[in-house]
Structure formats: C-alpha cells, structure tokens
Amino acid sequence: MNVLVIDIGGTHVKVLAISQKVPLEFDSGPARTAKRMVSEVRKIAADWKYDVVSIGYPGPVLRSRPVSEPWNLGKGWVGFSFDAAFKRPVKVVNDAAMQALGSYKRGKMLFLGLGTGLGSALIVDGIVEPMELGHLPYRKATFEDYVGIRGLEKHGKKKWRRYVADVVERLAAALEPDEVVLGGGNVKKLKELPSRSRAGDNANAFLGGFRLWEKLGENFTRAKAQPNKRKRP
Numbered sequence: 001m002n003v004l005v006i007d008i009g010g011t012h013v014k015v016l017a018i019s020q021k022v023p024l025e026f027d028s029g030p031a032r033t034a035k036r037m038v039s040e041v042r043k044i045a046a047d048w049k050y051d052v053v054s055i056g057y058p059g060p061v062l063r064s065r066p067v068s069e070p071w072n073l074g075k076g077w078v079g080f081s082f083d084a085a086f087k088r089p090v091k092v093v094n095d096a097a098m099q100a101l102g103s104y105k106r107g108k109m110l111f112l113g114l115g116t117g118l119g120s121a122l123i124v125d126g127i128v129e130p131m132e133l134g135h136l137p138y139r140k141a142t143f144e145d146y147v148g149i150r151g152l153e154k155h156g157k158k159k160w161r162r163y164v165a166d167v168v169e170r171l172a173a174a175l176e177p178d179e180v181v182l183g184g185g186n187v188k189k190l191k192e193l194p195s196r197s198r199a200g201d202n203a204n205a206f207l208g209g210f211r212l213w214e215k216l217g218e219n220f221t222r223a224k225a226q227p228n229k230r231k232r233p
Contacts, residue, residue, distance in 0.1 A: 004050035005209030006041055007095060007202075008058055010072040010116050015041055016206045017048040023206065033074035038085040053086050054209030056095035060132065064092045072116065091212050094130040095205065096183075097121040101128055102208030103181045103200040110177035111200070112168065115184035118144035122175060133171060143167050152186065161190055168194040 007014040009028055016023040024044050028037075057077070059070045066077045082090040093101075096119025100111030104123045113119030118134030134144035145151055146163040155163070164182075172180055172194075182193065183200030193199060 001052060001213055002050045003052055003054060003210050003213050004041075004045060004048065005054045005056070005098075005206045006037075007056045007098070007205040007209070008037065008070075008073070009095070010058065013037060013040070014205075015045055016209075017045065017050050018210050019050075020048060023203075028073060030072065031074050033076045034080040034082075035076060035085070036074065038082070042086070051088060052213055053082065053088055053090040054098065054212045055082060055090060055092045056098035056205055056209065057092050058095050061092050061094050061097075061130065064090070066092065093128075093212065094121065095119060097128050097130040098208040098212070099183050099200060099202070099205040100181065100208065101211050102204030102206065103183060105179075107178035108176070110171065110175055110180045112171070112180065112182055113184035114147060114164065114182060114186040114189075115149070117148040118167075119184065120171075122177070138167065143171075149186070152189070157189060164190060165194045168197060172196065 003018045005016050011028055012025045013028045013032070014023045014025045026040050026044065057066050057070070058072070060067045069075055069077055082092060096111060096113045099113060100109070100121035100123055103109070103111060104126070107125070109123045111121045111123070120131040120133040122129045122131055134148065135142050138146055146155070147160065147167050151163060152160045168180055168182070180194070180197035181200045182190070182197055183202065183204065185202065187199050
C-alpha cells in the first residue's frame with residue numbers, strides 16, 4: 001500500500017510517501033488552515049503515487065477527527081473532511097502518537113515529545129493511547145510550561161534540563177513503562193538522557209504514519225525515513 005504521511009508542526013509541514021526517500025516541507029504557521037495545507041500537499045506531492053494518507057495533527061484527535069483547533073495554526077481543522085479533500089482514505093492521529101508509533105519496539109513504552117509543548121503517548125503491546133500529560137499541574141504551572149519551549153526560554157538551558165529529568169522521573173514512576181522515548185526537536189539540547197530512556201528521531205513520525213495502515217501484529221520492519229530533507233523549490 002502506498003502511504004503518504006503528513007507531519008504538521010507549528011513552523012513546518014513535512015511530507016513523505018512510502019515510495020520516496022527524502023521528505024519535502026513547506027512553512028506552517030497561523031495562516032495555515034486545513035484547506036491551505038491540503039492544497040499545498042497535493043501540489044508538492046503531485047508526482048507521487050499514494051493510495052492512503054496519514055496525518056499527524058498537533059492537538060487532540062477522536063476517531064480520526066481533530067476535536068479542537070490548533071493554537072499555533074489557522075482555523076478550520078475541526079469538521080474538515082480530509083477524505084474528501086484528498087479523495088483518498090485518511091487517518092488522523094495526534095502528532096506525538098504518530099511519532100511514538102514510529103519509535104516503538106516492544107512492551108510498554110512512554111513517549112514524551114520535547115517541542116513547543118510536551119507531547120505524550122503510551123503504547124502497550126502495540127496499542128497506542130494518545131495522552132495530554134503536558135497539561136497536568138506541575139510546580140506553579142503545568143509540565144509543558146517547564147519542559148516545553150516556554151520553560152526553556154524562561155529558565156535557561158541548565159534549569160530546563162533539570163526539569164526535564166524530574167518530569168521524566170515522575171511520569172515514569174507513575175506509569176511504569178519498560179522504557180521512555182524522548183522525541184521532539186529539543187531532545188538534542190539535553191547533555192545526557194534520563195535513566196531508562198532513549199532518544200527518538202523526528203523521522204520516526206513518518207514510520208509511524210506508515211505503520212498506521214499495517215494490521216496489528218504485522219512485523220514493523222520498514223526502513224526509517226532519511227532525516228535529511230529538502231525544501232520545495
């Protein structure tokens with residue numbers, strides 16, 4: 001099955017088909033509505049063959065539909081028919097859940113995405129459960145206020161690293177995963193990883209998008225997407 005994966009971020013939208021090796025990307029941001037996103041994807045992927053589409057969405061998703069508008073993008077995502085727009089079957093999942101699925105190996109895994117906020121998902125024996133742990137109370141605010149981009153900018157890199165270690169320890173103690181995977185763009189800013197954790201890769205979002213169309217129990221052995229990318233001409 002030819003799968004097209006769309007990873008929607010606050011600054012960029014990244015696109016890769018299973019038949020391709022290098023992702024394409026274009027700018028995201030407050031003016032990027034659902035309709036404009038689809039139009040741009042169809043334009044840059046016009047020469048690619050794909051039968052189905054996976055979308056990693058930066059917000060809560062229920063039954064493959066966004067349930068709230070993203071705070072850092074344009075409007076019109078809730079209620080939008082992606083199937084009709086792409087004229088193909090579409091699966092929409094939370095972006096952290098999609099990257100978690102691409103990072104998964106076995107057992108019980110907690111995924112924490114260190115990016116603009118704090119993305120989170122739990123996978124148990126191949127079953128993905130998106131979570132909103134970043135909004136839980138922590139100190140004087142929430143987890144993502146301390147380990148998201150706001151925390152990094154407010155407290156500086158040294159304190160931010162301590163907060164990350166503390167948050168990972170607390171969540172791991174509560175959920176008791178076999179391992180913790182730290183993804184997102186800011187994981188590279190850590191000097192060392194917390195115990196029982198490993199670094200993920202943003203390219204795993206594409207692998208997760210491919211896996212969305214595989215049946216539970218099939219062997220997840222697809223090659224990882226290459227992390228390097230090129231911009232649209």
